[in-house]
Amino acid sequence: MRLLNIDDLEDLTLGATLLGTGGGGDPFIAKLMARQAIEDYGPVRIVDPSELDDTAQVVTIAVVGAPTVIIEKIPSGTEYVAAVKALASYLGRDIDAIMPVEVGGLNTLIPLAVAAELGLPCVDADGMRRAFPQVEMTTFTLAGLSASPMSLADEKGNRIAFETTSNQVAERLVRSSAMSLGLANALAAYPMTIAQVKQSAIVGSMQFCSDVGNRLRAVQRNEPGAWEDFFSLTGGSTLFEGKIIDLDRRTTTGFARGTVVLEAFDDPTRTMRIEIQNELLLAIEDGRIVVTPPDLICMLDFETAEPITTETLAYGQRVTVLGLPCAPEWRREGMLDVVGPRAFGYDVDYVNLGGVR
């Protein structure tokens, strides 16, 4: 067990922004929520699954909706605790620990605020170790766990409890309900025991996220060997350096979709196109597909190495594109069905980035 304090939020937030792969919502707002909660209720106990009883009840908590809406609608915060309490009531049992569903984007930090307020530990694990746009895109789904019963809540007091026959149906229902409730709602989902966490989750993902943030900060400070450290930790590499020459974004059916086109600094005939569905999902260089989900496409400001979220993309922006391999826990039977390119509607084959982490 370690105590997560306000000072620890900086690395975690920077790492979460990078692992958000352009989406997942800007963690800045969630950092403010987590900071306020730690000030009010004290530091959060971050625990390894091995520190809790196998029968302990865990739930994930997250905001669902379109990032473009979420940043315009500062969460009041009450809906997150309300969603957890509604799920506990629906399950008819107490919740023993909170867990992020995705470590990447603002959903990395919201569970900390909720854990602080409820006085519960937060499990150092998740189901993505990056951001993904859909509820069912988790290693939990891969392991056959159900996202439901789950509870959706808004800031006005509306509550919905779902029990679904598949996590794909769960996603569809949550999405349509969130669209009706203003596209930024709290979702308490994936109730499971610690025994199930051990079998299905990506353990250590919050620590990994803090470490990523820490190494990236060293890069930003131009410390010697910082890039090597960063790539050694993440198994990633630089894919492209160039400027944005075309940009198309739209919010449709509950997602922020778009396309961004880059031109290389060193060769104007070299271009990279990146497809967006909340997150940066597909990178294509001169017609050749170079990164596909579940591997990560991360975009940084070329000068400052600050991660760029899709909502702040701008024409003419100078960027560095990184490719990072997904968490090794993804690599099991069925991965491509849950989070491969075709799960996102891209009719292309998975390209194995072949990294070590």
Added chain:
Amino acid sequence: MRLLNIDDLEDLTLGATLLGTGGGGDPFIAKLMARQAIEDYGPVRIVDPSELDDTAQVVTIAVVGAPTVIIEKIPSGTEYVAAVKALASYLGRDIDAIMPVEVGGLNTLIPLAVAAELGLPCVDADGMRRAFPQVEMTTFTLAGLSASPMSLADEKGNRIAFETTSNQVAERLVRSSAMSLGLANALAAYPMTIAQVKQSAIVGSMQFCSDVGNRLRAVQRNEPGAWEDFFSLTGGSTLFEGKIIDLDRRTTTGFARGTVVLEAFDDPTRTMRIEIQNELLLAIEDGRIVVTPPDLICMLDFETAEPITTETLAYGQRVTVLGLPCAPEWRREGMLDVVGPRAFGYDVDYVNLGGVR
């Protein structure tokens, strides 16, 4: 208390088809469900609210969706009992009686099947005494009662429980969830006590519906004085006799919408236009608005006096259009906000049909 048996279903179904005002789903399928349930479980006890304890727990049960879809998707039946049981579980108490939310369309008969299977009485009351396309369009809403907690269920095993801040939000959420679940789902809603039924419901609406069916059958048999009896019971009148010269129907955002235009038999320069949103909602004769919600527009086959549902409308069809005043329980402060023409998006004033019933 009276026992409703298979023989009683004929009048009730005919009345329900008429009070469906062209929508509400063809009651024929629901009649088959009710008949099967009565064969399996015995006749249904129809009770007046005064026969139950004031604290008895009542819930309404209905199918929600677009009639055009409902008739293509024979209900398996299991979802209705599942929705009631899910709501009971959510409320944490037993259900003492079932009640229709609308007496009009197939939702008149589904509660009978559910009551038979669960061995519960069915309260002779409802919240519309006609069909309306939206969940919040009830005298219950008018009386300030909440539609939630409510449970939505499909035939595959998906279950959703809602707790909403208003019945308008409830409608929006149910509609979007039903669209995600195939547009024909079971909704258990408006949990209330018998004391609340007495304050808010239209009591006696099932008996009224049976009587309407009985009188209409006499009309169909050309019995002397049958029309007079029918109009004396309903307070209605004949508005138009003519043939369909134009027809436009489409299923959008969960509703079957459309427009039908009639030309009078006796004068080809006289036309009537009727606007449809699942139900026949607005009748306009030569530019003059003659019937608005909540009053009823009923369309009959000109020769057989058989009620016509919007999904069976056809070019060239010869029809009689009746206007019937709404149930007197509607006539209280706030009626137009809940079910007046503007509640359906028609920017016109209410035209009081001025009938007696």
